[in-house]
Amino acid sequence: VETLKKLANWKKRSGPVVFVVMDGVAYGKRKEGDAVANAVMETFAELSSTCPLVKLKAHGEAVGLPSDEDMGNSEVGHNAFGAGRIFAQGAKLVNKSLQEGSMFSGNTWQEAIKTQGVLHFIGLLSDGGVHSNIKHLEAMVKQAKIDGVKVVRIHALLDGRDVPATSALEYFEPFEALLAELNADGTFDAKIASGGGRMYITMDRYNADWPMVERGWHTHVLGEGRQFSSSVEAIKTLRAETSALDQDLPPFVIAKDGKAIGTVQDGDSVILFNYRGDRALEITSAFESGNDFPHFDRIRVPKVFYAGMMEYDGDLHVPKHYLVTPPAIDRTLAEFLCALKLKQYSISETQKFGHITYFFNGNKSGKFDENLETYVEIKGDNVPFEQRPAMKCAEITDAVLEAINSKEYDFIKINYPNGDMVGHTGSYQAAVASLEAMDLNIGRLKKAIEAVGGILVVSADHGNADEMYEFKKDGTVAMENGKPKAKTSHSLNPVPFIIFDPTYQGEYDLKLKEGLGISHVAATLINLLGYEAPSDYDTSIITLK
Numbered sequence: 001v002e003t004l005k006k007l008a009n010w011k012k013r014s015g016p017v018v019f020v021v022m023d024g025v026a027y028g029k030r031k032e033g034d035a036v037a038n039a040v041m042e043t044f045a046e047l048s049s050t051c052p053l054v055k056l057k058a059h060g061e062a063v064g065l066p067s068d069e070d071m072g073n074s075e076v077g078h079n080a081f082g083a084g085r086i087f088a089q090g091a092k093l094v095n096k097s098l099q100e101g102s103m104f105s106g107n108t109w110q111e112a113i114k115t116q117g118v119l120h121f122i123g124l125l126s127d128g129g130v131h132s133n134i135k136h137l138e139a140m141v142k143q144a145k146i147d148g149v150k151v152v153r154i155h156a157l158l159d160g161r162d163v164p165a166t167s168a169l170e171y172f173e174p175f176e177a178l179l180a181e182l183n184a185d186g187t188f189d190a191k192i193a194s195g196g197g198r199m200y201i202t203m204d205r206y207n208a209d210w211p212m213v214e215r216g217w218h219t220h221v222l223g224e225g226r227q228f229s230s231s232v233e234a235i236k237t238l239r240a241e242t243s244a245l246d247q248d249l250p251p252f253v254i255a256k257d258g259k260a261i262g263t264v265q266d267g268d269s270v271i272l273f274n275y276r277g278d279r280a281l282e283i284t285s286a287f288e289s290g291n292d293f294p295h296f297d298r299i300r301v302p303k304v305f306y307a308g309m310m311e312y313d314g315d316l317h318v319p320k321h322y323l324v325t326p327p328a329i330d331r332t333l334a335e336f337l338c339a340l341k342l343k344q345y346s347i348s349e350t351q352k353f354g355h356i357t358y359f360f361n362g363n364k365s366g367k368f369d370e371n372l373e374t375y376v377e378i379k380g381d382n383v384p385f386e387q388r389p390a391m392k393c394a395e396i397t398d399a400v401l402e403a404i405n406s407k408e409y410d411f412i413k414i415n416y417p418n419g420d421m422v423g424h425t426g427s428y429q430a431a432v433a434s435l436e437a438m439d440l441n442i443g444r445l446k447k448a449i450e451a452v453g454g455i456l457v458v459s460a461d462h463g464n465a466d467e468m469y470e471f472k473k474d475g476t477v478a479m480e481n482g483k484p485k486a487k488t489s490h491s492l493n494p495v496p497f498i499i500f501d502p503t504y505q506g507e508y509d510l511k512l513k514e515g516l517g518i519s520h521v522a523a524t525l526i527n528l529l530g531y532e533a534p535s536d537y538d539t540s541i542i543t544l545k
């Protein structure tokens with residue numbers, strides 16, 4: 001990339017620019033269940049009342065999603081932060097590929113349907129739109145029949161995290177009905193063969209909990225586990241027994257006469273229909289790795305044609321085969337800062353580590369320059385986060401304070417997972433506790449920034465903790481068993497953008513530009529580092545004088 005020009009009138013600050021992503025923290029519309037509004041967050045309140053602040057759009061078209069009905073998520077949010085522009089995202093690209101028919105005329109699909117065995121689909125069965133869309137799966141199963149595939153098996157994960165917490169049957173029942181309809185003429189045999197909660201099997205990310213993937217492998221591939229005659233029976237039974245939310249439901253295997261109906265065998269094809277990469281990479285590597293697979297004993301590794309909905313890692317080219325080409329996210333912030341020889345530090349705890357590195361860099365796992373970029377992962381605990389609501393925000397902050405005081409770094413970026421990871425548990429009280437702990441730590445950062453004369457920028461990738469309750473159409477709180485019904489998914493609310501610049505030299509207007517989205521943050525950060533933003537970036541939120 002080109003070398004950016006220095007801003008003529010900028011007085012270089014003595015400390016770094018520190019960018020904080022408060023994951024899942026936005027401005028809610030209603031006070032009830034809004035953990036952000038109701039938590040005691042003295043630092044956030046003080047920054048809000050004394051610093052330049054503006055609300056940014058973090059959902060829908062502002063982050064490259066199909067429509068403004070789509071809530072934001074961390075992938076598209078961090079992509080937008082890091083790329084400084086809006087790219088049409090996975091959800092949109094798969095829709096387009098299906099509409100135009102290029103998915104089915106492409107080599108990957110043509111190869112997959114050649115199987116003389118079974119065509120398997122694995123993925124998240126909902127219309128949450130973050131990792132997958134059930135409409136894509138429906139289109140593929142229908143096309144498989146048209147293309148003469150005889151046997152299809154679907155390994156379906158319950159969502160309840162990007163959609164209402166116990167909505168699984170709204171997807172499984174009509175989907176089973178669709179399969180019955182397709183099977184009716186006797187030429188086609190498509191069935192759900194296994195499943196389970198997405199946070200219990202298969203969809204781990206960032207090496208946080210490989211046993212999740214191992215459980216998924218046993219369920220989908222080996223067909224081992226508790227047997228049921230249908231997915232709907234399994235879900236109803238397991239719910240009654242465990243009272244687990246969908247995302248945590250134990251796994252199930254569909255069997256006939258005691259035999260699993262959909263184990264994966266040599267010669268089969270397997271399509272992972274999730275398009276988002278973070279939670280797709282581990283199960284993909286279980287299928288694609290040879291003998292050097294250290295994470296668990298796969299017992300049996302069927303020789304299959306394996307394909308992903310997308311390329312999940314553009315650096316490592318994983319998986320080998322995919323149906324839709326991902327957005328070509330280039331010219332990211334990190335690359336420009338490397339060209340300027342600025343030293344950068346990126347940190348989060350495990351669950352969001354890849355967000356602040358891999359997603360921020362346009363879904364590339366590698367660095368642009370080993371000598372200029374430091375990645376720090378604070379290992380998370382594998383516990384339900386409502387039991388440890390602070391998560392590792394103090395440990396993250398300890399490390400950042402060291403980095404600030406080392407005077408080594410020009411730019412530091414931090415993701416605090418609190419609002420999002422605890423928000424997804426549906427526990428309002430835990431979300432409040434989590435945000436209060438995070439706020440105490442942002443207070444520590446603020447002090448350090450003041451001491452060294454740096455700039456602190458605080459924003460968020462999308463909402464979550466700002467809506468912890470489900471609401472009815474009439475605007476009142478939805479109740480369940482006498483308590484507010486927990487909302488586990490993200491919100492569509494706007495996020496904060498705050499600049500704390502204690503040694504402000506008057507180079508820019510303190511009034512920030514209104515009506516923008518989070519793709520405008522990158523240009524702003526580049527300005528705050530004292531450089532002109534690339535001309536193709538979405539414009540800066542500050543007006544330079």
Ligand code: 3PG
Nearest residue numbers: 073074075130161162420
């Ligand atoms: C998840 O993967 O946990 C959710 O689907 C989305 O959460 P994230 O976009 O905040 O990671």
Ligand code: CO
Nearest residue numbers: 024074420424
């Ligand atoms: Co989230």
